[in-house]
Amino acid sequence: MESKEAKRARLLAKAAEAIDEYLEWEEQNPRPDLTQIEDIALKLRKEFGQEIAQVAIENQAERTPAPGPRCAKCGAEMRYKGKKRTRVESRTGNWDVERGYYYCPKCKERLFPPGPATASE
Numbered sequence: 001m002e003s004k005e006a007k008r009a010r011l012l013a014k015a016a017e018a019i020d021e022y023l024e025w026e027e028q029n030p031r032p033d034l035t036q037i038e039d040i041a042l043k044l045r046k047e048f049g050q051e052i053a054q055v056a057i058e059n060q061a062e063r064t065p066a067p068g069p070r071c072a073k074c075g076a077e078m079r080y081k082g083k084k085r086t087r088v089e090s091r092t093g094n095w096d097v098e099r100g101y102y103y104c105p106k107c108k109e110r111l112f113p114p115g116p117a118t119a120s121e
């Protein structure tokens with residue numbers, strides 16, 4: 001598992017990237033209007049938020065709890081089946097990440113922790 005320090009370094013690098021992008025933008029937009037300011041602020045917030053979400057998901061994917069989670073359909077313990085590259089769709093954007101997944105042989109249900117995002121907004 002990635003150490004706390006390694007994660008910190010990774011997130012700091014991403015924050016530095018966002019700050020550099022802002023400073024670059026500032027040079028190129030000496031008199032921005034409010035919409036332009038909102039656009040850059042939201043863009044950078046999104047990029048940094050994605051990195052946080054990615055770290056959190058990878059962190060969870062590396063943990064394989066025993067016993068496994070319960071099948072939502074039949075309640076049986078699901079079996080860990082290893083990692084698979086999947087597309088995560090969330091409010092912070094979509095991206096591909098390797099996630100551990102579980103399988104119920106009876107129902108053929110699959111679960112990729114932490115599961116899909118709950119509907120919101």
Ligand SMILES: [Zn+2]
Nearest residue numbers: 071074104107
């Ligand atoms: Zn089941």
